[in-house]
Amino acid sequence: MQRTQFGAMACSIARTLDVIGEPWSPLILRDVYAGTHRFEQLQRGLGISRKVLTERLNWLVEQGVLAQREYSARPVRHEYLLTDKGRELCDLLLVMVRWGDRWTAGDAGPPVLYRHHACGKISHVELRCSECEQPMRATDIDLLPGPGAHPPS
Amino acid sequence: MQRTQFGAMACSIARTLDVIGEPWSPLILRDVYAGTHRFEQLQRGLGISRKVLTERLNWLVEQGVLAQREYSARPVRHEYLLTDKGRELCDLLLVMVRWGDRWTAGDAGPPVLYRHHACGKISHVELRCSECEQPMRATDIDLLPGPGAHPPS
DNA sequence: CAGAGTCAGTTCCTTGAAGGAACCATCTTG
DNA sequence: CAAGATGGTTCCTTCAAGGAACTGACTCTG
16 A cells, blocks of 8 residues: 555544555445455456455454454355444445446446435435534534544654 | 556446545545645645645546636646535545544544534534435445446447 | 366566655745 | 745655466365
């Protein structure tokens, strides 16, 4: 990955990027979310180099985003599953999908549609305030220093 | 950046990554959003190499995420501002912040707090369904092929 | 029971992007 | 007129991504 490590910055964006900011990581997450759990399937589906896939999977397991489950002993074989931490990361994917659908899909329209279980309709995500439930966009907020604002040293 | 180009994939996640998936791009977007508009300020604040900053800014302008505005002729000097397309990308940053605050902030607490204009409260973003307004998580949906599902060739 | 196939890696080499420092060009200020 | 500010550009080094071949442990088929 990049040489500059983002993990140590006092910024939740940088720290999130440290976990899934490397190329391929969000796409691996997407495929695991969509039901692809095994090394060979992931490699073929993505067209990613086996070396990089190994590195990414190990990193994501180390970070607690994915978990390995043994589905065969002799030979030992693991599949990769989302943890709670990883499942919440998928929210990020939904927002990326929304932006990509709006701004990059063009005339062809969105490549994938999303049907919400609760209402059964084809829909997309919207961002709302956790307090008042009104829409909350980046332009609707003020930034204030929080308790973790000071760098560790 | 990575050698494999994501932009051509029939996937809105990959296409979004093609625009801001490279290292530094989301942090540049964050700083421009937070009010840092000039080259020198961005470079110092991020600690990014000047070469890479030049490349990223040009790419983001080319993609229509940032716009250049001349604030001085003789010598020609531009500042970088968000477009509508870029402003909507900042929604992604809010979701990254939310995840980073929950899973990486640790005991120190979140480094930045967000006050929603509409209600004045410190809050965070939640994902809701655009149709029924109920919470919408990655686990609450089915995926269906959309009109743009077929690769261009 | 030999040979092919599956699966999950590992190793090796090449290429190209990131880091970092120095340099440049154009103005402004003291 | 020398410094400083500003926004780049150039150059070199280092390290990560791509890609192909190889390994090792099994299983399946004739």
